[in-house]
Amino acid sequence: MPESIPKDSVGIVKPETVNFEEPITLQSGKVLPHFQLVYETYGTLNSDKSNAVLVCHALSGHHHAAGYHAMGDKKPGWWDTAIGPGKAIDTNRFFVVAVNNLGGCHGSTGPTSINPDTNKKYGPDFPIVTCKDWVNSQVRLSDHLGILQWAAIVGGSLGGMQVMQWSIDYPERIKNAIVIAAAPKLSAQNIAFNEIARKAILSDADFHDGHFYEKGTIPKTGLILARMLGHITYLSDAAMREKFGRELRDGAISFDYDVEFQVESYLNYQGEVFSKNFDANSYLLMTRALDYFDPAQEYDHDLAKAFAQASCNFLIVSFTTDWRFSPARSEEIVEALLEAKRNVSYAEIDCPQGHDSFLLDVPRYTQLFKAYMDAIQLEAAVTTSEESN
Amino acid sequence: MPESIPKDSVGIVKPETVNFEEPITLQSGKVLPHFQLVYETYGTLNSDKSNAVLVCHALSGHHHAAGYHAMGDKKPGWWDTAIGPGKAIDTNRFFVVAVNNLGGCHGSTGPTSINPDTNKKYGPDFPIVTCKDWVNSQVRLSDHLGILQWAAIVGGSLGGMQVMQWSIDYPERIKNAIVIAAAPKLSAQNIAFNEIARKAILSDADFHDGHFYEKGTIPKTGLILARMLGHITYLSDAAMREKFGRELRDGAISFDYDVEFQVESYLNYQGEVFSKNFDANSYLLMTRALDYFDPAQEYDHDLAKAFAQASCNFLIVSFTTDWRFSPARSEEIVEALLEAKRNVSYAEIDCPQGHDSFLLDVPRYTQLFKAYMDAIQLEAAVTTSEESN
Numbered sequence: 047m048p049e050s051i052p053k054d055s056v057g058i059v060k061p062e063t064v065n066f067e068e069p070i071t072l073q074s075g076k077v078l079p080h081f082q083l084v085y086e087t088y089g090t091l092n093s094d095k096s097n098a099v100l101v102c103h104a105l106s107g108h109h110h111a112a113g114y115h116a117m118g119d120k121k122p123g124w125w126d127t128a129i130g131p132g133k134a135i136d137t138n139r140f141f142v143v144a145v146n147n148l149g150g151c152h153g154s155t156g157p158t159s160i161n162p163d164t165n166k167k168y169g170p171d172f173p174i175v176t177c178k179d180w181v182n183s184q185v186r187l188s189d190h191l192g193i194l195q196w197a198a199i200v201g202g203s204l205g206g207m208q209v210m211q212w213s214i215d216y217p218e219r220i221k222n223a224i225v226i227a228a229a230p231k232l233s234a235q236n237i238a239f240n241e242i243a244r245k246a247i248l249s250d251a252d253f254h255d256g257h258f259y260e261k262g263t264i265p266k267t268g269l270i271l272a273r274m275l276g277h278i279t280y281l282s283d284a285a286m287r288e289k290f291g292r293e294l295r296d297g298a299i300s301f302d303y304d305v306e307f308q309v310e311s312y313l314n315y316q317g318e319v320f321s322k323n324f325d326a327n328s329y330l331l332m333t334r335a336l337d338y339f340d341p342a343q344e345y346d347h348d349l350a351k352a353f354a355q356a357s358c359n360f361l362i363v364s365f366t367t368d369w370r371f372s373p374a375r376s377e378e379i380v381e382a383l384l385e386a387k388r389n390v391s392y393a394e395i396d397c398p399q400g401h402d403s404f405l406l407d408v409p410r411y412t413q414l415f416k417a418y419m420d421a422i423q424l425e426a427a428v429t430t431s432e433e434s435n
Numbered sequence: 436m437p438e439s440i441p442k443d444s445v446g447i448v449k450p451e452t453v454n455f456e457e458p459i460t461l462q463s464g465k466v467l468p469h470f471q472l473v474y475e476t477y478g479t480l481n482s483d484k485s486n487a488v489l490v491c492h493a494l495s496g497h498h499h500a501a502g503y504h505a506m507g508d509k510k511p512g513w514w515d516t517a518i519g520p521g522k523a524i525d526t527n528r529f530f531v532v533a534v535n536n537l538g539g540c541h542g543s544t545g546p547t548s549i550n551p552d553t554n555k556k557y558g559p560d561f562p563i564v565t566c567k568d569w570v571n572s573q574v575r576l577s578d579h580l581g582i583l584q585w586a587a588i589v590g591g592s593l594g595g596m597q598v599m600q601w602s603i604d605y606p607e608r609i610k611n612a613i614v615i616a617a618a619p620k621l622s623a624q625n626i627a628f629n630e631i632a633r634k635a636i637l638s639d640a641d642f643h644d645g646h647f648y649e650k651g652t653i654p655k656t657g658l659i660l661a662r663m664l665g666h667i668t669y670l671s672d673a674a675m676r677e678k679f680g681r682e683l684r685d686g687a688i689s690f691d692y693d694v695e696f697q698v699e700s701y702l703n704y705q706g707e708v709f710s711k712n713f714d715a716n717s718y719l720l721m722t723r724a725l726d727y728f729d730p731a732q733e734y735d736h737d738l739a740k741a742f743a744q745a746s747c748n749f750l751i752v753s754f755t756t757d758w759r760f761s762p763a764r765s766e767e768i769v770e771a772l773l774e775a776k777r778n779v780s781y782a783e784i785d786c787p788q789g790h791d792s793f794l795l796d797v798p799r800y801t802q803l804f805k806a807y808m809d810a811i812q813l814e815a816a817v818t819t820s821e822e823s824n
Contacts (some may be wrong), residue, residue, distance in 0.1 A: 233681075238663070271634060301465075381625070
C-alpha cells in the first residue's frame with residue numbers, strides 16, 4: 047500500500063469510458079448494436095500523435111495496467127513493472143492506452159452489461175468474441191482518440207496474440223509490435239486445459255447455464271477450479287518448487303483431504319480471490335478467444351503468408367521456463383516473420399518464473415524491453431496516397 | 436476383441452482372492468481388523484519359488500494386468516504389452532503376481548467394502564493408505580504365496596514408488612527392483628494437479644462428503660474433471676499434437692462452448708468412461724498416497740541414506756517426453772542409488788508418448804526391459820543366519 051506514490055509510478059489514474067453508437071459486426075456474424083470500452087491513459091499524447099502505445103491485456107487482465115486508483119490502494123495496475131516514468135514503456139516519452147476488452151467484466155461491454163433486446167444482463171447470450179473482434183473494437187478506440195498509427199502495440203500471452211492480429215489486419219496503423227510469451231495458436235494441450243476450466247464452470251450447479259445473476263449465485267467452485275488450473279500453467283515447475291516445495295502448512299501430514307501442502311493452500315487462496323473478482327461468462331469467452339486464435343487460418347494456414355501483410359517491426363520475447371507458451375512457440379512466430387522477410391528481433395530470457403515472467407520485473411527482460419522501446423523513433427504517420435490505398 | 440487368444444498372451448485368467456484375518460496397522464495409526472486382496476497370477480511358480488515377479492499398479496490400475504477374463508473381452512489386462520510368453524516379463528520363465536491395492540475399487544478391501552463396525556460401506560471412513568501400507572499388505576500376500584524373495588518387483592509411476600519402498604523396507608525380499616517413469620517424491624506441481632482433481636470430486640454436489648453410495652449418486656462431474664486433468668499429464672504436448680492437433684470435430688468453429696476440438700472430445704470421452712469404472716473415494720485415496728510418498732523422510736530427508744537399506748539390483752527407466760515424472764526425477768533416484776553404492780542401471784528412452792509410454796510397446800523400452808528381465812538368474816533365496824538377522 048503506497049502511503050506516498052512511488053516516484054516511478056504514473057500516480058493516481060482514472061478510467062475513462064467511451065460509447066460507440068455504430069454497430070459492430072463480430073467474427074461470428076453477430077452484431078452488437080452499440081458498445082462501450084473502458085480504458086486508462088498514462089503520459090501525454092504529443093502534438094502529432096506519434097507517441098501512442100496500446101497495451102493489450104491477457105486472459106484475466108483489464109484496463110488498469112499502471113498506477114493507483116486511490117491513495118491506499120493495495121496494489122498498482124497489473125503491469126506497473128513495465129509502465130511508468132523511466133520504465134520500459136516510459137511515460138515521460140509515450141502516451142500509453144490500456145483498454146478492457148469487449149466481453150470483459152471490468153467496465154467494457156460484456157456478459158454483465160445490459161442486453162438492449164431484453165433489458166437484462168446479457169449473461170450467456172453475449173456473443174463469443176475473437177482476437178479479430180478485439181482488434182476491430184480497439185481500432186474504434188484509436189479513431190476516437192485520433193491515433194492514426196500506434197508507435198507500438200504491446201502485449202503478453204493473449205495480449206501478444208492481439209498484437210499479432212493488429213499487425214496483420216491493420217498494418218498501416220502499427221509501427222512496432224511487441225509480442226511477449228505468446229504463441230501463433232494454441233496447442234492441443236493448451237486447448238485441453240481451457241476445456242477442463244470451462245467444464246468446471248459449465249458443470250457447476252450454481253452456473254445455471256450462465257443465468258446465475260438472476261439466481262443470485264456465482265459458480266464459485268467452477269471459477270476456483272478454473273483459476274487453480276490456470277495458475278499451474280502460469281508458474282514453472284521450478285518456480286513452484288522454489289516457492290512451496292513440499293512444505294506442509296502444519297509441519298506434519300494429517301491423513302485426510304484437508305489442505306495440507308503450502309501449494310494447495312496458495313492455489314485455493316488464488317482461486318477464492320479470483321472467484322470474487324471475475325465473471326464466469328467472461329472467463330468462458332476469453333478462453334474460447336484463446337482457442338480460436340489462429341491468424342494463419344485465413345492465409346492457407348501459412349503463418350508467413352499472414353505476416354506478409356504486416357509492415358511493422360517486431361520484438362518477440364519468450365522465457366526459458368514458460369511451458370504454457372514455450373520458447374519453441376515464439377520461435378514459430380520468428381520463423382514465419384523471417385520467412386515473410388519482416389524486421390524481427392527475438393529474445394529468449396533465461397529465468398525461472400515460467401509464463402508469469404512477462405508480468406514481472408525480470409532484469410534482463412526489463413532492460414531489453416526498455417532498450418527496444420527507447421529506440422523507437424517518434425514520427426507522425428505519413429499518409430501518402432500510396433499508403434492510404 | 437480376440438476371436439482367438441493371441442499366441443503371446445497369457446490367455447484366459449481368473450482373479451483370486453485372499454482374506455487376511457490378522458489386523459493390519461496402517462501408517463496413519465488406524466487399524467483394519469481384517470482385509471482381502473484380489474490378485475491374478477500368470478505363469479508357473481517353480482519348485483524353489485525363485486521365479487516370482489510382483490507387479491505393482493499405478494493410480495487407476497488393478498490386478499488384471501495381462502490376458503483376458505473371457506473370450507470376447509474387448510481389451511486384455513492393462514500391461515499385456517509387457518507380460519506374456521516371450522514378452523519382457525516372460526511368463527515362460529517367471530511366475531507373475533499382480534495385485535489390486537488396498538483402498539482400491541476392484542476387489543481388494545477399500546471404500547466400497549463393508550465396514551465391519553457399521554455394516555455399511557466404508558466410503559469416506561476408509562483410512563488413507565500409503566505406499567508403505569501397500570507394501571506391508573503385499574508382504575502378507577507374499578507370505579500367503581510362500582514367496583520369501585521376489586526375483587523382481589516391477590512398477591511404473593505410482594507402481595514404481597511401491598517398488599522403491601519395497602527395496603528400502605524389505606531388502607531381503609527383493610532381488611531386482613524395476614522402477615519405471617517414477618519420482619522419489621511428488622513436486623509441488625504434481626501435488627497441485629492432485630489437489631485440483633480432489634477438489635473437483637470433493638466439491639461435486641453428488642459427492643455428499645463421500646457418502647454418495649447411500650444417496651444413489653456418483654460424483655460424475657468431479658471424476659470426469661479429475662480424469663481429464665490426469666490425462667493431460669499422461670500425454671506429452673507432442674503426443675497430443677500428433678494425436679489431435681487443432682482438428683475440429685465438425686470442420687469449422689461454432690462460436691459456442693460445445694465440444695468442438697477433437698482433443699476436447701477425446702478427454703470428455705475418457706472422463707465419461709472413467710467415471711463409470713472408478714470409485715471416487717478410491718481416487719482421492721490414491722492421489723493422497725502419491726502426495727505422501729517420500730521414502731527419504733524417515734532417513735533425515737536423505738534419499739541415499741534410504742537406499743542404503745536396499746540390497747537389490749535396480750533398473751530405472753524414464754522417457755524423454757514424460758513431463759509428469761520427467762527424466763530429471765528418475766536421475767534423482769539414480770544419483771541417490773549411486774551415492775548409496777547400489778547396483779543400478781539407468782535408461783532414458785527417447786520417445787514421444789509422454790508418461791503413458793510405460794504402458795506402451797515402445798520397441799527400445801520393451802527390448803531393454805526384456806534384456807534386463809532375461810538376465811535375472813533364478814536362485815532360491817538363501818536364508819543364512821547372517822541374512823535373517
